[in-house]
Amino acid sequence: MIYMDHNATTPCDRRVLEEMLPYFSDKFGNPSSLYQPARTAKKAVDRAREQVAALLGCSAEEIFFTSGGTEADNWAIKGCAAKSKGRHIITSKIEHHAVLNTCKSLEKNGYELTYLPVDRYGVVDIEELQKTIKKETFLITVMHANNEIGTIQPLKEIAGMAKEKSIYFHTDAVQTTGKIPVSVKDLGVDMLSLSGHKFYGPKGVGALYVSKGVKISPFMHGGEQEKGRRGGTENVAGIVGIGKAAEIATAEMEEEGRKVKLLRDKLENGIKERIPEIVINGHPQQRLYNTLNLCIKHIEGEGILLHLDFEGICASSGSACTSGSLEPSHVLLAVGLPHEIAHGSLRLSLGKHNTEEEVDRVIEVLPGIAAKLRQMSPFWNQK
Numbered sequence: 001m002i003y004m005d006h007n008a009t010t011p012c013d014r015r016v017l018e019e020m021l022p023y024f025s026d027k028f029g030n031p032s033s034l035y036q037p038a039r040t041a042k043k044a045v046d047r048a049r050e051q052v053a054a055l056l057g058c059s060a061e062e063i064f065f066t067s068g069g070t071e072a073d074n075w076a077i078k079g080c081a082a083k084s085k086g087r088h089i090i091t092s093k094i095e096h097h098a099v100l101n102t103c104k105s106l107e108k109n110g111y112e113l114t115y116l117p118v119d120r121y122g123v124v125d126i127e128e129l130q131k132t133i134k135k136e137t138f139l140i141t142v143m144h145a146n147n148e149i150g151t152i153q154p155l156k157e158i159a160g161m162a163k164e165k166s167i168y169f170h171t172d173a174v175q176t177t178g179k180i181p182v183s184v185k186d187l188g189v190d191m192l193s194l195s196g197h198k199f200y201g202p203k204g205v206g207a208l209y210v211s212k213g214v215k216i217s218p219f220m221h222g223g224e225q226e227k228g229r230r231g232g233t234e235n236v237a238g239i240v241g242i243g244k245a246a247e248i249a250t251a252e253m254e255e256e257g258r259k260v261k262l263l264r265d266k267l268e269n270g271i272k273e274r275i276p277e278i279v280i281n282g283h284p285q286q287r288l289y290n291t292l293n294l295c296i297k298h299i300e301g302e303g304i305l306l307h308l309d310f311e312g313i314c315a316s317s318g319s320a321c322t323s324g325s326l327e328p329s330h331v332l333l334a335v336g337l338p339h340e341i342a343h344g345s346l347r348l349s350l351g352k353h354n355t356e357e358e359v360d361r362v363i364e365v366l367p368g369i370a371a372k373l374r375q376m377s378p379f380w381n382q383k
């Protein structure tokens with residue numbers, strides 16, 4: 001199998017798994033209890049909080065564990081809305097559905113939403129952002145890097161604008177945390193969402209960074225866990241896992257990034273040379289080093305995926321949440337691609353275990369698949 005869908009999920013690092021395993025059995029204590037095994041579990045959770053904080057360059061008290069990126073996004077946005085007097089939120093058209101659908105639910109409840117347009121590379125329109133800020137705006141939420149096309153947003157600039165007007169700024173950094181350096185202080189964000197399974201940690205665990213002094217209401221009402229802001233017995237093994245994954249990422253991401261970028265560039269150039277009439281999506285430079293999103297004109301992304309699967313190659317036609325639906329990706333439509341081109345999208349997202357041989361194999365089989373599908377395509381034959 002050749003796995004090139006790391007933006008959907010990554011395999012759990014063996015070192016992470018080993019660290020987690022004792023917390024399912026031998027070290028099973030509930031961190032809230034008052035005896036030795038509980039203290040062991042509590043210590044492990046505290047350590048993981050330090051490890052995640054070190055990855056983001058913040059203090060451990062600013063890290064709150066969640067069940068993943070989706071919960072962190074929901075919490076940041078709804079928690080902020082519940083505490084604010086304002087009624088206006090600014091976001092972008094290309095956010096992940098965890099943000100978009102949270103915003104839409106608030107819209108149904110009477111909040112006013114602005115969905116910022118993006119340019120053809122997927123970069124948000126900063127001038128438009130400046131114009132849309134108003135007295136009632138209490139939150140700007142713009143993702144760090146897009147999961148489909150990999151474009152990285154100018155967060156520092158956006159944070160500067162938000163700060164100037166005393167508006168909270170949240171970013172969904174699920175696709176960047178653990179892949180590229182993410183410093184919450186450098187970026188100037190008030191809240192940031194991350195998810196363990198995107199950087200070789202376990203699924204079902206994430207975190208929300210909440211800068212000291214930022215007022216958001218609790219998301220889960222329950223016990224006093226997470227300083228009373230997120231009730232529920234901690235997912236100790238998962239938290240230990242995300243901590244270890246953060247520690248590994250801190251130490252290894254730079255080296256890994258260099259290696260993966262070389263492979264991605266080789267893949268991109270090889271495909272460009274061998275398949276005519278394709279569109280490469282995302283920003284040419286300000287893009288995640290592991291992501292290649294392209295549209296092969298006159299064919300359907302789903303058809304490409306089925307043929308790749310037959311060859312043992314795992315890829316995606318967009319985000320995992322929209323695959324299976326016949327609607328083209330909202331991200332590709334937002335960057336201005338017409339429906340018929342957006343339908344032919346393919347996302348190959350690489351990771352640390354990919355090899356040059358695997359890249360060569362994809363470059364070898366993809367042109368044949370494209371040619372075969374094009375032969376069957378009425379649009380190609382009408383040309």
Ligand code: PLP
Nearest residue numbers: 068069070096098147174175195
């Ligand atoms: N935000 C982005 C940008 C993502 O790519 C994802 C996952 O695909 C999420 C949020 C949701 O994260 P999780 O799967 O941990 O709920």
